[in-house]
Amino acid sequence: MPSLLQRVKSKMAIFAQRKARGMLDGEYGSVFRGRSLDFDDLRAYVPGDEVRDIDWKASARHGSPLIRRYVAVRRQTVLLVTDTGRNMAADAKSGEAKKDIAILALGVLGYLALRHGDVVGLVCGDSSTTRSLPAKGGEEHLERLLRHVDTNTRLDGPPSRLQDQLQHVAGNVKGRRLLFVVADELPADDATGRLLRRLRAQHEILWLTVRDADLAPSSQEIRESSTADSFSVADSAVLAWQPAAAAGVAAAYATAAAQRDAERKAMLRAAGIVEGDVAASDDVMTGLFALLERHRRAG
Structure with a gap:
C-alpha cells in the first residue's frame, strides 16, 4: 500500500524547489510563542524570517544575513x-x-x-x-x-x-x-x-x-x-x-x-x-x- 506520508514529502520537495528552503519550517517555528528555547545554530536568512532573529555580528563576519536558530527545551x-x-x-x-x-x-x-x-x-x-x-x-x-x-x-x-x-x-x-x-x-x-x-x-x-x-x-x-x-x-x-x-x-x-x-x-x-x-x-x-x-x- 503506497505511503501517504511519502506523498506528503514529495509535495514538500516540489515546493522546496520553488521556494527558499526553510520558509515553511520558519513559519511553523513561529507559531508557538513564549516557549523556552536554547540556541542551536545559524542559517541563511530567507524572506519571512523575523528581523529580530538576525545575528548581526555573525552576519557582518559572513557577509550576508544569518538567522539564529533555536530548539525547544520541551516538546509541544x-x-x-x-x-x-x-x-x-x-x-x-x-x-x-x-x-x-x-x-x-x-x-x-x-x-x-x-x-x-x-x-x-x-x-x-x-x-x-x-x-x-x-x-x-x-x-x-x-x-x-x-x-x-x-x-x-x-x-x-x-x-x-x-x-x-x-x-x-x-x-x-x-x-x-x-x-x-x-x-x-x-x-x-x-x-x-x-x-x-x-x-x-x-x-x-x-x-x-x-x-x-x-x-x-x-x-x-x-x-x-x-x-x-x-x-x-x-x-x-x-x-x-x-x-x-x-x-x-x-x-x-x-x-x-x-x-x-x-x-x-x-x-x-x-x-x-x-x-x-x-x-x-x-x-x-x-x-x-x-x-x-x-x-x-x-x-
Whole structure:
C-alpha cells in the first residue's frame, strides 16, 4: 500500500524547489510563542524570517544575513482535528476528493511538527463517533494517523458533524495544544461560535477550510458533459444542473454561497482564529504557508 506520508514529502520537495528552503519550517517555528528555547545554530536568512532573529555580528563576519536558530527545551503537542464524515468524502472545488486534500494538509503540518521535535495526535470522527489517537513522535505514527483518516472517510459513512469533535477536544484535552483543524465549509451558528471561543481561550488554533465543489456547473461544463447531475452526500438527493442554466438561479446561488462564506469567516474571526482555505491539493503548500504567516502576524 503506497505511503501517504511519502506523498506528503514529495509535495514538500516540489515546493522546496520553488521556494527558499526553510520558509515553511520558519513559519511553523513561529507559531508557538513564549516557549523556552536554547540556541542551536545559524542559517541563511530567507524572506519571512523575523528581523529580530538576525545575528548581526555573525552576519557582518559572513557577509550576508544569518538567522539564529533555536530548539525547544520541551516538546509541544500538536493535535490534528478533522472531519471523517461523508461530507469530507465528497468532491472539492478542484474535483478531487476533499479527504485527499485534507490528508495532504494534515500530513504537511504533522511532518513539520515532527521535524521540530514535537509530538502529534489526532481527533477525528463524524456524527456518530469521535476517535482520539494519542500524541506521539515518529514518522510511522504519523503514517498511522493519516491512514486512519483515509480509511474512515467514506461516502457510505455517517454524516459529518465537526462540532462533535471540537466538543470532544473542549471536554477532554487538558493543557495548551496547537490545534490544526481541517474542515469543509462549516456552517456558522451561535453554538459553534461559543464553542470556538472556548477552545481559543485555551489553545492555539490554525484552521484550514477545504472548499466545496461548485454545485452549479459553468455553461462550458454543461456542454461538455452529458451526465452533469450530481448527488448530495448528505441525503443522496439529485442536484440537477438544469436550473443553474438560468441566470437568476445562478446569481442567487452565488449570493447565498458568498453569504455562507462571510458568516463562517466572521464566526472564526470573532473567536480569534485565523483561517486559510484551499481548493485543490496543489494549493496546500502555499495555502498552509500563508496560513502560518497570517497566524504569526495576527499574534
